[in-house]
Amino acid sequence: MTKKHRHFLLYKPWGVISQFINPAKRKKILLGDLYNFPEGTMAIGRLDVPSEGLLLLTTDGKVSATIRSTKFEKEYYVQVDGIISNTEIEKLKKGVEIGFNGKKYITKSAKASLLKNVNFPERSQKIRDERHGPTSWISITITEGxxxxxxxxxxxxGFPTLRLIRVRIGNIQLQNxxxxxxxxxPSLL
Structure with missing residues (x-):
């Protein structure tokens, strides 16, 4: 008899660890604290603690490996410090140098655009207020992670991230x- 796998969409809140086990043993909220997931459930990729948005979970390792591949786009809405210009957007599209594993790395080309009228609820931890200067929102879509x-x-x-929300993985969207x-x-693929 074949095991029937289960699949889930989660809007990961700010402050939650994208794991079921907390190796640091600190008092943090884990995925299992949000829902009674079946045994063997794994997060497909991760969002760091201060990031929010779409997280896919499954009991099927093959589905997890497929979605983590570079065939699937991951789209993020990013609130940045300051008013970003088209010059910086173009740099993001072409690829930029970042540090990864102690080495310099040039990111693959990405999709990037300026966003207007982004409307997400306030985060549980306030980011900052208008006294600290303007912010802007951009969309960045990558295939690597x-x-x-x-x-x-x-x-x-030159525009540090203040808030990061994953809104899409492949064809699956955060929606409402x-x-x-x-x-x-029923399925993630």
């Missing part, structure tokens, strides 16, 4: 999921 890559990319062009909400789906 180096450690903290998007944050490093925006910093490389609310922060912390989990939805079981």
């Amino acid at each position: 180096k450690f903290r890559q998007v944050r490093k990319m925006t910093a490389a062009v 999921l609310q922060s912390g909400e989990v939805v079981e789906v």
Whole structure:
């Protein structure tokens, strides 16, 4: 008898660790604290603790490996410090130099654009207020996923990331999921 795998979409809130086990044993919120996932569930890729947005979970290792491949685009909405210009957007598209594993790395070409009228609920931890200067929102779509890559990319062009929300993986979109909400789906592919 073949095991029936289960698949989930999660809007990972700010402050949650994208793991089921906390190796540091600190008092942090883990994925298993958000929902009663079945045994053997794994997150497909990760979002770091201060990042939010779409996280896919599955009990199927083959599905996980396929989605983590470079065939699947990952799109992020990123709030950056300052008013970013088209010059920096073009640099992001072409690829920028970041540090990865103690070495310099040039990111693969990406899709990037300026966003207007981004409307996400306030984060549980306030980012900052208008006294600290203006911010802008951009969309960045990548196919690779180096450690903290998007944050490093925006910093490389002089605009540090203030808030990062993954809105799409492949054809799966965050849509109307609310922060912390989990939805079981029949398939991820």
